[in-house]
Amino acid sequence: MDDLLREFLTETNESLHVIDVELVRFEQDPNNAEILDNIFRLVHTIKGTCGFLGLQRLESLAHSAETLMGQFRAGRTVTGEAVTLILTAIDRIKALLDALEAEQHEPDGADHDVIAALEILSSAAELPAATQMAPSPFETASAAATPKTQEHEEASPAAMRRAEPAANGESERPDRIAGQSIRVSVDTLDHLMTMVSELVLTRNQLLEIARRNPDTEFKQPLQRLSNVTAELQEGVMKTRMQPIGSAWHKLPRIVRDLATDLGRRIHLELSGAETELDRQVLDLIKDPLIHMVRNCAAHGIEAPQERLAAGKLEHGLIRLTAHHQAGHIIIEIIDDGRGLDTDRIRQQVIARGLAVEAEVEKMSEARLHRFIFSPGFTTAPKVTSIAGRGVGMDVARANIDMIGGTIDVRSRCGEGTTFTIKIPLTMAVVSALIVEAGGDRFAIPQLAVVELVRVRAGSEHRIDWLKDTPVLRLRNKLLPLVHLKKLLAIDPNPEIDVESGFIVVIQIGNETFGIVVDGVFQTEEIVVKPMSPNLRHITMLSGNTILGDGSVIMIIDPHGIAQAIGTATVARTPHGAEAADETLAAEEQTTPMLLFRAGSMQQKAVPLSLITRLEVIDARSMEKSNGNHLLQYRGQLMPLVPVNKTVRIRNEGSQPLVVFSDEEQSMGLLVDDIIDIVDDPLAIEVTSDRPGVLGSAVIKGQATEVIDISHFLPLAFGQSYGRAERRSTPRKVLLVDDQAFFRNLLSPIIDAAGYAVTTAASAAQVLDLIRNGERFEVIVADLDMPGMTGFELAQVLRDDPLTAGVPVVGLTPVDSSDMAGCARQFGIRECVAKFDRRGLIAALETSRIAVGQAA
Amino acid sequence: MHISDNEDVHEYVTAVVDRQLFGLPIARVQDVFVPARLTRVPLAPPEVAGVLNLRGRILTVIDLRRRLGLPVRANIASDRTIGIELAGEAYGLLVDSVGEVMRLSDAIRAVNPANLDPRLAGASAGVYRLEGELMILLDVDRVLHFDGATKAAGTAA
Known part of the structure; x- marks a missing residue:
């Protein structure tokens, strides 16, 4: 492509982004002649350059837009309709530019529609209402209520640069701040970064050598070299940094258009736009951010009348903030809309088989809300162009995962939603755990590592084998394990020593698993180097790096490992798609x-x-x-x-x-x-x-x-086992569980502990028994029963004077610590996991004592 | 051997692999060095002997014997590596030994004989008739272009 044309495309695209932002501001602040001048100047420049390059379609579009804007300058009332029309013209210009870039010449066709509309409006003569313009009835996105123009210019650093000199002649390019900034191609910067990474590695090697030879005369100059290198690295990193605002500059326009389409009133506040991050990272979060802000506007903010009815301001607020925090960037997207619809999420979770109803009922709100990041998840009742296609949050999360970031959501019904994204400043240098497997060393990115577990003979942690599958019991959970040397086929039939080893516990999204390695060394800051093209198909390796001692090691890709495990153990993964389908069918x-x-x-x-x-x-x-x-x-x-x-x-x-x-x-x-x-x-x-x-x-x-x-x-x-002395009048215990399996399993245990057990299959049966005059000293109830749950049963029993004093022991599924807290509110004193026989007997014992003391 | 100042004369770095002489255009050769501290790459295609650090760059080392379907040697301690660059990536070709640099005229260059082993033919850009032996001109780009699935299909050029 011809240099002149390339330069024109780059310049014009930048100008158009600025125009987008400025027009939206202008719409809300029509008295601001400065903004109008800025827009007018930019459009004029585009028009002039197009004429010079012989791009006629672009020229006539720009001309028509300029004419209308000229009328604004002359004092014509600014209407939403007129601004929309100018934006339409800008969009057409953008489309033409894209075509121009692809085909290297202006595409054939004409723009009579847009031009005619612009001309009709221009010619619909309107007398300027003196200098006093009516304030715009439209107050949609951005600015208006925040009169500090500075804050909005931050939304686009380009806007700031361009707004600087108020040019006298329109022929003069307004944005040349000679000597203060220059254009450098991204390739050059990337190359510079690579070279500095090399330098860092060489420096590390030298330092390693110096450590081994304490008396070397190189020590002093080496220290100096080391400092200079560190400074250089920082400097070069800075050149790759871009303000996050450059990913935001489209947002005011997007929010404005959405608000107009949906009849909402939305106020977009941007702060921390100057926060800088590596451009590689920036590229990856750009789309997720736009997605999420769109979501806020489409799902979060209510219609004006709904907001007024709820006692809120008519204008919804979306706030986007960014700031640095300990090597990370925290981005928050906050809206004051209706909040996530927990009930709909619950329904969707069940309908999609992501969890069964019983589980869902017990989940905390926060946990339920996190389901919005599941693939294909949507709560929008209808698919529209704006929302409800089921791609969105999962894509956002995938992108954020890719750069080693995390995303979380907090929401309160009726009060709004906050998304918090945490991302690393740069991807070029990461902290990694160095491990050994099969005699080779590997780096595992520290971000994915949750903890390290040492396996030793006689220690509490031990590798268990389920047939050929190794697992680790860790705090009531079974973690699937993979042996790194086996997975990477370093040693296809490794001699696996179950009595010793290290397990690196990895978490990727909802999946937790353990990687078994032979040894664990230190944590190191490593410079990630991509794999050679011939080796990029190895999904379990994400790159390689050179350690301080000069050796090359491979970097493990935890996502690749998770995938490899997923295919091997799909039948056992309750979150796997196939398992989900099964659950859906069976419920x-x-x-x-x-x-x-x-x-x-x-x-x-x-x-x-x-x-x-x-x-x-x-x-x-x-x-x-x-x-x-x-x-x-x-x-x-x-x-x-x-x-x-x-x-x-x-x-x-x-x-x-x-x-x-x-x-x-x-x-x-x-x-x-x-x-x-x-x-x-x-x-x-x-x-x-x-x-x-x-x-x-x-x-x-x-x-x-x-x-x-x-x-x-x-x-x-022998018979003595666990069988307590049978009392002359054994205490009567009622066990209620809807599943025959647990009734059969638990009643012998309770019996063996010296109680007389009666069983019931439902809460209704319990109430029948009591109505028939049966009395029990303790009631053991499954909390999770269809129909009347254990909670409800406990409440009914407490409210009935006949049974008010009878203690209830709640039976919970294996891991549900949050249930116990809940249970207390219903008067259930003790909660025991269903398989915890010791706990059950102990709970029966304490209940008995408690009753004895109360009596 | 015919040597002149003619434009048809090119310089080649020669190397021996399994007693066969190969030539590489000198412009393509960056280094010749003894491979040290080779790190194997798990799950890599068999041609890849490993990666190593050469002055701060990571090179992918390709075992020419495996790449060309020649018998493999267990001990590579005496081997040499020829450093090559392709599309910004650094590679090393593992050979038995490296010989002198030769200036050869295109006049003594012939196309691959039809009966040349397909794997060798796939890596050959022609054959030079030297006194007493033949030198295969290594097609460096093709040697480096492979993946686990399509192993040197070999087209008799």
């Missing part, structure tokens, strides 16, 4: 279960949460004493019990074992073969009279025996 609560075979080909199942770990032991290490099998296990003798008489107890080879622990004791259940871990709805369809079997259920399309673990514990430890 049932699922229970993770271990499937195994014992004695027959029929598969058997036991809830995973009851299992402590899975072992495969050498059959010869089993000992026999008094007809019972024992195993020396972690410094204790652990009794081994076969699931049934037909299980083949091996004499040699490997023997699979399912370990259960209760209080201080562990027992091993001998099985033939461990099949899989599944997450399926558990519904026991046929109950069983056989000891040790709760009943049968269909799991993964196959009839499956569900094993009753509580049967085996006394078998392992």
